[in-house]
Structure formats: C-alpha cells, structure tokens
Amino acid sequence: DADVTQTPRNRITKTGKRIMLECSQTKGHDRMYWYRQDPGLGLRLIYYSFDVKDINKGEISDGYSVSRQAQAKFSLSLESAIPNQTALYFCATSDFPGVWGYTFGSGTRLTVV
Amino acid sequence: DAKTTQPTSMDCAEGRAANLPCNHSTISGNEYVYWYRQIHSQGPQYIIHGLKNNETNEMASLIITEDRKSSTLILPHATLRDTAVYYCIVSSGGSYIPTFGRGTSLIVHP
Numbered sequence: 720d721a722d723v724t725q726t727p728r729n730r731i732t733k734t735g736k737r738i739m740l741e742c743s744q745t746k747g748h749d750r751m752y753w754y755r756q757d758p759g760l761g762l763r764l765i766y767y768s769f770d771v772k773d774i775n776k777g778e779i780s781d782g783y784s785v786s787r788q789a790q791a792k793f794s795l796s797l798e799s800a801i802p803n804q805t806a807l808y809f810c811a812t813s814d815f816p817g818v819w820g821y822t823f824g825s826g827t828r829l830t831v832v
Numbered sequence: 833d834a835k836t837t838q839p840t841s842m843d844c845a846e847g848r849a850a851n852l853p854c855n856h857s858t859i860s861g862n863e864y865v866y867w868y869r870q871i872h873s874q875g876p877q878y879i880i881h882g883l884k885n886n887e888t889n890e891m892a893s894l895i896i897t898e899d900r901k902s903s904t905l906i907l908p909h910a911t912l913r914d915t916a917v918y919y920c921i922v923s924s925g926g927s928y929i930p931t932f933g934r935g936t937s938l939i940v941h942p
Contacts, residue, residue: 752929762932809875820866823875
C-alpha cells in the first residue's frame, strides 16, 4: 500500500457542488499538506496542518476548507466548486522538523464543469 | 529561507550523465538542499538532500560547492524514465514550508 493515499484519483463534478478530497497516510507523520497544481505550473500550497489541532491557510486557501480528522487523515473540501478549481491536487506529509523530506500522494485530478 | 534559481529546461541523451544545476546564493548555514522530481502528473518524489558534503544514493548524486551557493544534481546514466521536472529546494525545516516552483524540465532523448 502507498504511504500516502488520495481518493478519488479522478473526479468530475458540476459547478456549485460540494466535493471532498481525502488523504490518508501510514508514515506516522504529524505534518500534512494540500497542494494544487495547474498545467505547466508548480505546486501551490492550499492548507497545511502541523498536528491534529493545528490548521493553517496556505497561499491559495480561498474557496477551500480542510479537516484533520486524525493524525493519519487530512481532507480537503470545496464547498461550492467552480470551474477555475479544475486542477491536480496533491496531499503530502512530512515529519518534524521537516528536514527529511516530503512524501506525496499520487494526486487527484478534479474537473469542475 | 533561501530562494533557488534553476534553468527552465535541459535535455540529455540516454545513457549519458544529466547534470542539473541550482543556484542558492543566499543559503544560510542551517539550510539543507533538497531535490525532488515530478514525472508527468505524478506526485513529486524525493531524490536526495544534503547540507554541505556531497551525497550519493541509488538514484543520484548531489554535489554542493564549498561556499554552498550552488549545487548540482547528477543522474549518472540517464534513462527515458528520468524525463521529469526537477525541483531544487532549500529549507531549514521547522515551520518553513518550501514551495515547488517551475523547476527544470529534463527531457532524456534516445
């Protein structure tokens, strides 16, 4: 099994719908992250969590919310999806203090029509 | 944390060494240099990291200059599967969360 598992792998949804992307990890890491990647661009940070009780906004958090249900689970929600949220979404984990690198999931390709 | 500068794209012949440069002239003493790569539409994959000594693992070698202002990732015998975007990141860990910018797009050709 993958260290960081994202579900679903692909999703097509309609404008205005609520959608949740889920991430679970078996690394035992405290820190988890959600990134977004648009075609031809790098990864931009949406939200991050350093432990179960800690949630922080990244550079592009508008239109998104997150929930850290447990150390191993970190979900990203789009309350009312819009077409410009069509992108590739990645979940990642790292240890503390983060110097041993990040482990990424395989990504969720989301299309909002 | 220090910023990095990488060429936008590079190419390499299969079987030859691929040398990917990264400039990090503002790096501070407690910052590590990390390399990741992202094969098309997959999640970025950790390759290697180092502080000041050269490092080697089964994937690559990392050469850091003595003044630590630049580094080179070396893929000794590039294969077609090494075609990817390579990100150079500098981080001291802690509360800093690195960004993954555009990186270097490496194309390995037959």
